[in-house]
Amino acid sequence: MELKELKIGNLTARIPIVQGGMGIGVSLSNLAAAVANEGGIGTISGVQIGFREPDFDTNTVEANLRAIAKEIKKAREKTKGIIAMNFMAAMNNYELYVKKAVEEKIDLIVSGAGLPLALPKLVKDSATKIAPIVSSAKAAKIIIKSWLKHDRLPDAVVVEGPLAGGHLGFKMDEMLEGTYKSLKEIVTEVKEIISSYEEQYSVKIPVIAAGGIRTKSDIMELAEAGADGFQISSMFVPTVECDAHENFKQAYINAQKDDVMIIKSPVGMPARAIRTKFLTDSMENGCIVTKCFKCMPECNPLDIPYCISRGLIDAVNGSDGLVFSGANLESINKITTVKEVIDSLIN
Ligand SMILES: Cc1cc2nc3c(=O)[nH]c(=O)nc-3n(C[C@H](O)[C@H](O)[C@H](O)COP(=O)(O)O)c2cc1C
Numbered sequence: 001m002e003l004k005e006l007k008i009g010n011l012t013a014r015i016p017i018v019q020g021g022m023g024i025g026v027s028l029s030n031l032a033a034a035v036a037n038e039g040g041i042g043t044i045s046g047v048q049i050g051f052r053e054p055d056f057d058t059n060t061v062e063a064n065l066r067a068i069a070k071e072i073k074k075a076r077e078k079t080k081g082i083i084a085m086n087f088m089a090a091m092n093n094y095e096l097y098v099k100k101a102v103e104e105k106i107d108l109i110v111s112g113a114g115l116p117l118a119l120p121k122l123v124k125d126s127a128t129k130i131a132p133i134v135s136s137a138k139a140a141k142i143i144i145k146s147w148l149k150h151d152r153l154p155d156a157v158v159v160e161g162p163l164a165g166g167h168l169g170f171k172m173d174e175m176l177e178g179t180y181k182s183l184k185e186i187v188t189e190v191k192e193i194i195s196s197y198e199e200q201y202s203v204k205i206p207v208i209a210a211g212g213i214r215t216k217s218d219i220m221e222l223a224e225a226g227a228d229g230f231q232i233s234s235m236f237v238p239t240v241e242c243d244a245h246e247n248f249k250q251a252y253i254n255a256q257k258d259d260v261m262i263i264k265s266p267v268g269m270p271a272r273a274i275r276t277k278f279l280t281d282s283m284e285n286g287c288i289v290t291k292c293f294k295c296m297p298e299c300n301p302l303d304i305p306y307c308i309s310r311g312l313i314d315a316v317n318g319s320d321g322l323v324f325s326g327a328n329l330e331s332i333n334k335i336t337t338v339k340e341v342i343d344s345l346i347n
Contacts, residue, residue, distance in 0.1 A: 001220060003346065006041070006206060006229040008156045009129045011082050011107055013229075014039030015346055018158075018208055019338075020233035021086020021110060022166070022324070023047025024312040026244045027236070029074035034241035034338040036081025041229075043084040043110060044071050046097055048295060051313045060293050061093055065100050072104040082107050084131075088167075090114030090267065092297055098122045110158055113167050113269070115143060120150035129155035131208070135162075135169030137189035144197060153197060156206045158231055159183065159190050163212025165234055165326035167269045168262075175262045175270045183211050184225045191226040212327050216345055232345065234326035241338045245318030251276065255329045266304035267296050274323040278314070282306040 006016035017040035021027055024047050032042025049071060050056050050063030068085070075083045085101045087094055090113050098109055102123050111119060112133025119130045132154055134140045140157055147153060161183025162170055174180045181189075187209050194205050209222040210231035219230050236242055238249040255274045263279065265271040273279060281287070282305045289301040293309045301307065308322065315321030 001223055003219070003223060004228070006208075007204065008041075008082075008108060008131070008206060010127075011041075011129060013041050013082055015342065016229040017041070017342055017345060018084070018210075018229050018231040019043055019236050020164075020210055020231045021045040021047075021084070022233050022237070023049075023086070023088070024309065025049070025051055025316040026242065026248070026324075027086075027233075028243040029071045029078065031236060031239070031242045031338070032083055033075045033078035033081070034239075035236070035342075036075070036079040036083055038339055038342045039081065040342065041082045041084055041108065042075070042079070043086050044075060046085045046087040046101060047091065048293065048309050048313065051309075051316075057291065061096065064093075064097060068097060068100045069104050072101065072106055084108035084110050086110045088113035089116040089118075090297075091295055094118070095122055102126045102128045108155070112158070112160065112169065113267075115139070115146075117143065117146045120147050120152035124150075131156040131158055133158040133160050133169075133210075134190065135160050136186060137193045139169070140190045140193050144193070153201060153203060154205055156208055156229070157190060157194060158208045158210055159187050159227075160231075161186055161209070161211035163327040164210055165272050166324040167265060167267065167271045170270060172262075172264060172270045183209055184222060187222060187225045187227050213345075214328060214331050216347075219345060230345070232341070234329065235332060235341045235345075236338060237325070238332060238335050239338050239341060240335060244316045247318040248315055248323060249335060251315075251323045252325060252329055252332050253334060255325065257330060260325055260327060260329055266299060266306065266308045268298065272325060272327060274325050274329075276315070276320055276323055278306070278311060278320045278322060282311075 023045035035042035053063035206228035208229035311322030
């Protein structure tokens with residue numbers, strides 16, 4: 001079976017690899033542009049993207065809006081390829097941030113962690129393409145039905161399975177007991193839902209599979225289940241081009257099988273992360289949250305074991321913190337380059 005280019009509306013990626021958005025600050029313009037230059041799609045994470053702006057602590061929303069424009073501009077200076085942005089639908093000021101990225105002419109918005117029902121309205125009258133992230137056929141159906149009320153279909157659908165990194169769209173007990181469906185099964189089910197809409201509306205909606213893809217044979221297996229594209233994140237972390245601090249990359253290289261764990265994130269969802277001192281200490285003792293960035297509407301600083309924004313920012317800056325990762329890091333054991341990762345997956 002031959003892998004084909006990935007077409008999302010009028011955007012054509014020469015190779016069907018999408019680098020997944022990694023917040024906070026793990027995938028910014030440098031990593032995204034490097035992937036786009038290889039012919040794939042690079043994704044800038046829009047989550048708390050202003051964390052390096054001098055006024056981030058005092059003026060968080062403005063700092064984030066400014067950084068969205070800066071990172072898109074930097075990516076455009078480095079590549080003529082396709083650049084996407086990832087935003088979590090459940091975050092405060094989600095609509096404001098998406099609108100800013102659209103204003104800055106981002107090619108594609110990819111959005112999950114909550115149902116991104118507002119996306120059609122936010123990209124109306126623009127050329128920006130939209131793709132929801134789902135972990136079940138049921139979620140795909142709910143989103144498509146809602147988007148059709150705005151006369152819009154997804155331009156692509158990202159299917160994120162149980163082996164992905166960061167927040168997971170599964171129940172905590174499914175994750176702990178291993179009673180989840182495999183990515184391949186979910187891709188097959190989502191494909192089935194989508195094909196009925198493709199027929200009805202005479203369009204092609206590519207399905208992009210994500211979570212735990214490490215080899216070309218993983219890709220071929222998902223391609224046989226009908227996936228058109230393949231979203232990879234963890235393999236791009238220990239690359240020279242990745243925007244995270246060296247210590248973050250080393251955490252991936254040094255992680256043993258037992259170090260990758262399922263946690264209950266302060267936002268209430270299960271998540272996958274590497275065991276760090278920060279994580280162990282805060283799970284055992286909790287920690288006092290001294291500054292709230294008001295990132296999530298449901299989060300109460302008095303009820304949480306740690307501040308997720310602070311944990312992720314500390315880690316990406318090289319300090320002890322919260323290091324999200326996908327499952328199966330065993331094959332990820334050296335610093336490499338984006339080109340080498342892509343070659344190992346495609347050739
Ligand atoms: C460090 C890290 C941060 C992530 N942050 C986000 C995020 O902010 N938003 C999101 O939708 N997905 C996020 N993800 C999920 C990835 O984009 C992706 O779909 C998934 O991890 C792919 O699996 P893989 O890491 O095994 O390749 C993150 C993953 C990692 C590893």
